[in-house]
Amino acid sequence: MTGFDPGPAFFRRSVGDGAEILQPLPASASGWSPDQIRGMAVSGALARATERTAGQVMPQMQPARWAVDLFRPARVRPTSVRTTVVRHGRRIGLIDAQLCQEGRPVARSRALFARPGPTPDGQVWQPEHTLPGPPPDLVPTGDDPRLFYSQQQGWTTGTDPHRNGSHKQVWHLPITLVAGERPTPFQMIAGVADLASLVVNWGASGVEFINADIDLVLTRLPMSSEVGLSAVDRSEGNGIAVGTAVVFDRDGPLGSASVVALGNPVSGVDPGNRSPDLSAFHGGH
Numbered sequence: 001m002t003g004f005d006p007g008p009a010f011f012r013r014s015v016g017d018g019a020e021i022l023q024p025l026p027a028s029a030s031g032w033s034p035d036q037i038r039g040m041a042v043s044g045a046l047a048r049a050t051e052r053t054a055g056q057v058m059p060q061m062q063p064a065r066w067a068v069d070l071f072r073p074a075r076v077r078p079t080s081v082r083t084t085v086v087r088h089g090r091r092i093g094l095i096d097a098q099l100c101q102e103g104r105p106v107a108r109s110r111a112l113f114a115r116p117g118p119t120p121d122g123q124v125w126q127p128e129h130t131l132p133g134p135p136p137d138l139v140p141t142g143d144d145p146r147l148f149y150s151q152q153q154g155w156t157t158g159t160d161p162h163r164n165g166s167h168k169q170v171w172h173l174p175i176t177l178v179a180g181e182r183p184t185p186f187q188m189i190a191g192v193a194d195l196a197s198l199v200v201n202w203g204a205s206g207v208e209f210i211n212a213d214i215d216l217v218l219t220r221l222p223m224s225s226e227v228g229l230s231a232v233d234r235s236e237g238n239g240i241a242v243g244t245a246v247v248f249d250r251d252g253p254l255g256s257a258s259v260v261a262l263g264n265p266v267s268g269v270d271p272g273n274r275s276p277d278l279s280a281f282h283g284g285h
Contacts, residue, residue: 007145007218009179010041011079017273022079029076031269032210037074039194043214044177047190048111049081054113057085058093061113066193066216072106074099091115097234131248132255133228135173145173148271159271163206165232170201170271174225185221189196189247189254192227196257198271200243209241209261216247218255226250229257239263 008027013020028041031190046068054061078226079101086094093113099106134147134155149169150162162168172192177183183191197211227249234243243259 007105007143007176009176010037010044011046011177013181019087022081024076024079025179027176031092031207031271032042032264033073033155035076037076039068039197039211039214040191041068041177041192042070042074042107043068043109044098044134044175044183044191045079045081046099046107047111048177049083049094049184050095050097050109050111051096051184051186052131053085053095054093054111057095058088058113061093061115062218062221063111064114064218065112066190066214066218067111067225068107068190068214070107070181070212070214072073072104074106076102077101084093084228086110097194129230129232129246129248129253131169131228131246131253133226133248133250142172145175147171147173163204164203165203168202169230170199171226173229182194182224185225188217188225189218189227192229193247196230196243196245197259197261199229199245199259200234200259201241202271206267208265209258211261211266213260216255217257218247220248220254222254223251224249231254 007193009025010028011022013022013026015096022045023274024037028037030036030038079099081097081099083095083097091114095111097109099107107223138147138155145159147155148159148162148166151166152164153161162245175183175191177187177191188252191215193214198207201207201209227247229245231243231245239262241261246253247255247257
């Protein structure tokens, strides 16, 4: 797809006391609160630091699992990420990371890296996914780099036609994680994986569940900077919803993303009409 440039960055990078600091920018704003940064930005920042560590320690491996716990709201505050290599073996590597604000962690991740190798020849069952992306000439018309799908309406540039309870998909175009940097395929998919909560929890009243985690598994990285998510499973009870989405690009499925989400019916959000109060991004924040 052409004709759409990556939007504003989620963070601006600076260095203080020898450590990197990420300052949230207005594009990182969450639809849930004007003083909260979105899960895409949190997961992307964790992935960026994790991938840099992996490039130094285990460059021959590729990410196969990405798990994020969003256990405190990430606010509009200076942000840092620290990583720890837990394991570096012959075929498997593990890297933990924490995203910290004001001296305490607000989110954490664990990445499993695997060494690529030949695929066995034995025949194994796998589902037949029909996951056509949006038409290549369908381009977002606003500043939201996404296209939206419901089974009732098909692909559109806006969310209004999809106020229904039918099956959902989303297609995400390039993001800019840190100003002046081009995100890698892993950073892109780690950030977009947060939208699994959107496609599994978006219904006739908007999104009334807020996810507490992200769990992404991958057989490969996306071939371009455009990826889609398609809901494939969901269950709900006692105000808790769990769901899974297939992650795909124009070459087919490349993995899946699962989320646990908690009901928040008092302040549901429309995924395409966020108009946050950006005053929180000024005055030293």
